[in-house]
Amino acid sequence: MGVILFQKIVLQRLNQVTADEVLKYAKQYGIHVTRKQALEVEKLVNGKNINIFNEKERNKLLSQVEAVTSKEAVQLLNQLFEQYVSRG
Template sequence: MSFFIKEMIKNKLRRLTPDEILHYSGEYGFSITRTQAEQIVNYLRASSPDPFNQADRDRFMRELANITDPKTAAAAQQLMDEVIKSYGMEHLF
């Protein structure tokens, strides 16, 4: 079952759109521009980071800090950690 869940999450990351990122940023209190959302999508599609691999997550967070700013990247990391914990998925990460 965990393989299926992992593949669903990876697939969702590859298919995110700038509009979805802007929607989620507003929903979770992040302030980003359309250009930044497009850069994030471009990075995700070009790099296909594995969210279940610590090195890939670290690399993505550094790139997110470059695209936005370190404060936004830190808040995104905190949100990701909270979501993982709230769904009881720590064992996957």
């Protein structure tokens, strides 16, 4: 799969994430997130076209997510983002 196509798929998926998916992924990766926090994360990313492959945009998003979740959650989220960024 081409790099550009991979990035587009990842970004589209992030752009459409729901609170239920946030909760599912959080559980899958051992991150404690409440329903309220998941809804806040959904509001932060859904429809915003945030480019996690751009370091400045990714760091801004991580700061916003930390404000509504926890430092631990953001550290794990950043690790997940890094996996995608290193592939793309």
